[in-house]
Amino acid sequence: MVSWSPDVAGRLSLQLLKGVGTALELKLQRLGLQSIEDLWMHLPLRYQDRTRLLPLAGLQPGDEALVQVQVVLADRAQGRRPSFLCRVQDGTGSLTLRFFHFNAGQMKSLTPGVCLECFGEVRPGPAGLEMIHPEYRVIPHLGLPVERAALTPIYPLTEGLPQTRIRRLLEQSLLYLTPEALPDLLPSAWLQRQGMPGLIEALRFLHQPPPNVDQQALLSGQHPAQQRLVLEELLAHHLSLQRVRAVLRAPGALSLPRSQTLQKQFLARLPFPLTAAQQRVGEEIAQDLTAQVPMLRLVQGDVGSGKTLVAALAVLQAVEAGQQAVVMAPTEILAEQHYRNFSAWLEPLGIQVAWLVGKLKGKARHQQLQAIASGEAQVVLGTHALFQEGVAFASLALLVIDEQHRFGVHQRLSLREKGCAEGRMPHQLIMTATPIPRTLTMSAYADLDVSIIDELPPGRTPIQTLVLADTRRDEVIERVREACQQGRQAYWVCTLIEESEALQCQAAEVTAAQLAERLPELTIGLVHGRMKAADKAEVMRAFKAGELALLVATTVIEVGVDVPNASLMIIENPERLGLAQLHQLRGRVGRGTAASHCVLMYHAPLSQAGRERLAVMRETQDGFRIAEKDLELRGPGEVLGTRQTGMMQFRIADLTRDAHWIPTLHVLAEQMLAQTPQEAEALIRRWMGSSEAYAQV
CATH class of the missing domain: 3.40.50.300 (P-loop containing nucleotide triphosphate hydrolases)
Structure with a gap:
């Protein structure tokens, strides 16, 4: 171990490591590595086995192999793409090393008789098996003992930062890894019951796994050391979203009494009754709106399940309470359709509906802005143009956001500012017709209550x-x-x-x-x-x-x-x-x-x-089954949409593989927030780094 002195934020500077100057530090920062603590949490993507020498006679195409060989022939090959070829052997067989990028010094050092230790991928070539641009070092003779006693980790990289450099930095950084520098933040009694290793033990293992490790467990992400960190990362994400929820709900909201008149008039005019699922979800929303904390509810419903009607009921509850409601859509096509629907539904009830999109210009836009600012427009439809500078509301109490996954968490948090008045925040109702797997709902949307309209209106044909x-x-x-x-x-x-x-x-x-x-x-x-x-x-x-x-x-x-x-x-x-x-x-x-x-x-x-x-x-045609398969095939970032992926790029967790932890981490999160809130904050900082700033939007 080495002695260390943390910076003012309690974190170890990267410049404590040998060879780290300003230029290298900037490259590391491109990977999100601001400190030695971040480096410890920079986990391998996979591993290579460089602990065992393999004989050339046993190699197959596709193998990644460590070999010791002697050069028997070295020559420059001409052709469309010149290359430098070294024919090597080890007594059991032969192999060609091929270099497309080479220099005079390399050609001078790799001469017949020189012994090498090489690592690379074996590929078929014109004259037998080859390694193209293998990693190599000159050794005094064949039969030299292998230096490595651990599997070789392969790390995420950035331009100008090769694997060898990042590995050397990690090896140095582990000298600083102590319980004082990186405290274990999970409850020790709980860890013991789960039979999980401590944090430092798990990190040392993953950066330098021993050669006798269960490689299948390690490569599949199931090793206890990996699962220890998987749980901690998932927990950090969950805690960060719970903090978002706390931030959003802290200011309080205006209580909107249940609608006594408008909803009944609206339902009476419909040519069909609501489905049981629509009634159930409508009741959940109505109950939320009566509370003095902001509603944060996600309504999922498959295509054609009638989410917009449920949103209309919520809008009517806000209007009857003398407040404004906004319905926001991601595209002008969808915004215009909502405008037509809400106008047809609400204007016969004496409710003025306005709309605001980017294409609205000049006098027409000015009139709409005036109606919104004065409160004359009780319901406003539009796109993200609703939340641009210069748009003011008289008394915004409810935000309905359609196809929310297209906006992303940052925008979800920023929308509340428009309705902030007298220390109160608007209620938020978020709708999506993209069924989201339960795994993602419980992780990506942990700041929201979730309702599901799981029934289609009668008469729909498959x-x-x-x-x-x-x-x-x-x-x-x-x-x-x-x-x-x-x-x-x-x-x-x-x-x-x-x-x-x-x-x-x-x-x-x-x-x-x-x-x-x-x-x-x-x-x-x-x-x-x-x-x-x-x-x-x-x-x-x-x-x-x-x-x-x-x-x-x-x-x-x-x-x-x-x-x-x-x-x-x-x-x-x-x-x-x-x-x-x-x-x-x-x-x-x-x-x-x-x-x-x-x-x-x-x-x-x-x-x-x-x-x-x-x-x-x-x-x-089951949207939820389709969504589960989509998650399995494409991963969470793609399923949620690119704007959401910043929150879902896990370092070690895999939501499909590790979904079994989600119920456990919900319980553990509640326990930590109630009993050890400081450890919960530290855990968020450790895993989320600067990206957790979205919680402050």
């Missing part, structure tokens, strides 16, 4: 899903012709190409032109993300009004399009999309009483993951 290769495109076009000639409408969706919106829109334009040529008797519309908002809105209006038979679109129609007469959807290249997005797109049909179909037209060959995704879509 959607039949077909999976076809694009070699059958002519058949699919004929199917579109038949459906439209029978008075139905259809969607043709062009998916993302190479992550480029420009190419995506171009593909949609080309497809629309081709279909217009093949189907001259049909009226065809086109919608994509680069169109002007007014043009896009006009096409959507025409499609909804039945003036267009076929709508060619990019994935902008994923949410917010409700055309009951549309009964056929074609999705090109569905293998490019995640399951949740496919499920959302499919949900644009099947909204009426007619039999509906979704054709997933893929381009062969399909990857294994692509085959699995399309098979799940064909087999089920």
Whole structure:
């Protein structure tokens, strides 16, 4: 051990380590490593076994092997890509070392007779097995004892910071690892009951695992040392979200008494009754709104389950209490649909509805801003434009945020500021039609209460899903012709190409032109993300009004399009999309009483993951089953959307593998917050680092 002196924040400076100057410190900071403590928590991605020498005779392509060899031939090979080749042997067999990047000094040192210890991946080559750019060192003779007594960790890197450098820094840093420098923050009695190692023991093990370790357990993430840290990381994330919840609820909120009149009038005008699930969730929300702490509730409901009606009931409760309510959507298409729906529902009840989106300019925008600021507009619909500077509310008491996963936690926290008045915060109701696996709900949304509308309105017909290769495109076009000639409408969706919106829109334009040529008797519309908002809105209006038979679109129609007469959807290249997005797109049909179909037209060959995704879509319409499979295939960051991933990039935890810990960590979090809040704060800082600042938004 070495003596140390922490900085003013109680953390050890990286410059205590030999060789760390300003330049290297900046590279380490790119990895989020601000201190030696951060370095200890910089955990290996995987391990290589460099503890055992392997004979050349036993090597197979794909092996990562440590070998000791003697150079028997060294020469520069000419060709399209020059390389330096060393033919080596160890008495059992031979191997070629190939270097594409080499220099005169290297060629001079690697001469016949020189002995080397090499590590690299074995690959097939023109003259037998090869290692390309192996790590190597010159040794005095063959048969030298192997220096390493532990498996070699492979760490996350950044540009200009190779594995050898980060390993040397980690080895140095472990000299400072003591109980004083890194206290164990979990209750010791609980750790003993679980049979888990202490924190320092677990970290030393993971940075320098012994050669006799159970490699299968280590590589699968199931080793007790890994699971000790998995639990601590999941607990830190959960505690941080509980702190977000405490911050949001601390100021209190205006109690909104239950609606006695408006809700009854509203329900009486509907041509159908609410489902039992809608009634149950509506009751949970109504109860929340009467409290003097801000409601923080997430409503999940599959496509078409009637979440918007439940939101309308909450809005009416706010309006009847003399307050304003806001409904915010991620796209102008969805915002405009909400505006039409809420206007039709609420204006007959004498409620003034305003709307605010980016495309609204000049006098029209000024009038809407005035109505919002004066309180004349009791309900306001719009996009994120609602929360730009210059937008003021008279008495905002309720925020309804649709498709919240597209906004992300930072925006969720910032929205509350607009409704902050006299020390009170608005209630927040968050809706999503993207079913979120229970594992993610309990981790990514631990700051929210969760309600699930798990019942579809009666009369909805199941959607039949077909999976076809694009070699059958002519058949699919004929199917579109038949459906439209029978008075139905259809969607043709062009998916993302190479992550480029420009190419995506171009593909949609080309497809629309081709279909217009093949189907001259049909009226065809086109919608994509680069169109002007007014043009896009006009096409959507025409499609909804039945003036267009076929709508060619990019994935902008994923949410917010409700055309009951549309009964056929074609999705090109569905293998490019995640399951949740496919499920959302499919949900644009099947909204009426007619039999509906979704054709997933893929381009062969399909990857294994692509085959699995399309098979799940064909087999089920259960959004929660689809979401669980999506989580399994793509991971939490992708499922939640890129804006949410900052919170979900775990260092060692895997929500699919480690879901069994979630009930335990809920109990443990409550215990720590109640009994040892200082340890809870320290645990958040240890694992979240600077990223936990979102809790202060």
